[in-house]
Amino acid sequence: MGSADCLFCKILAGDIPADIVYESETAIAFRDINPQAPTHVLIIPRRHIATINALDADDAHLVGDLFLAAKHIAREEGVAERGYRVAMNCNAAAGQTVFHLHLHLLGGRDLSWPPG
Numbered sequence: 444m445g446s447a448d449c450l451f452c453k454i455l456a457g458d459i460p461a462d463i464v465y466e467s468e469t470a471i472a473f474r475d476i477n478p479q480a481p482t483h484v485l486i487i488p489r490r491h492i493a494t495i496n497a498l499d500a501d502d503a504h505l506v507g508d509l510f511l512a513a514k515h516i517a518r519e520e521g522v523a524e525r526g527y528r529v530a531m532n533c534n535a536a537a538g539q540t541v542f543h544l545h546l547h548l549l550g551g552r553d554l555s556w557p558p559g
């Protein structure tokens with residue numbers, strides 16, 4: 444079930460083009476339009492969920508699928524051994540700008556900690 448004014452639901456529907464790198468029954472992943480690292484992929488559930496705050500216990504499997512997708516994509520991108528980061532921003536103060544749950548996968552360069 445999509446949300447009519449959600450950018451990522453439009454990508455899921457094929458209404459907005461994206462460089463899709465992974466698809467499963469529950470999730471898809473595509474390259475970020477404004478990459479912050481040589482590999483910057485966004486992994487999203489097919490089902491529209493706005494933020495982490497909207498998750499409930501029934502979504503546990505779905506969230507697990509996002510991490511398994513990250514593991515798979517990191518290997519495909521050749522960043523698994525050197526290292527990579529997965530991050531999910533929740534709401535404005537954390538920098539969330541698209542309100543459809545998404546895991547950032549960042550790799551291909553050394554990443555500092557803590558993030559800004």
Ligand code: 5GP
Nearest residue numbers: 461473474475476477532538539540541542
């Ligand atoms: P957030 O800031 O919500 O955690 O992450 C949203 C991400 O979506 C940003 O990194 C931004 O560059 C990316 N983004 C925004 N619009 C588009 C788009 O139309 N296509 C793609 N592929 N990425 C987008």
Ligand code: ZN
Nearest residue numbers: 449452491543
């Ligand atoms: Zn959506």
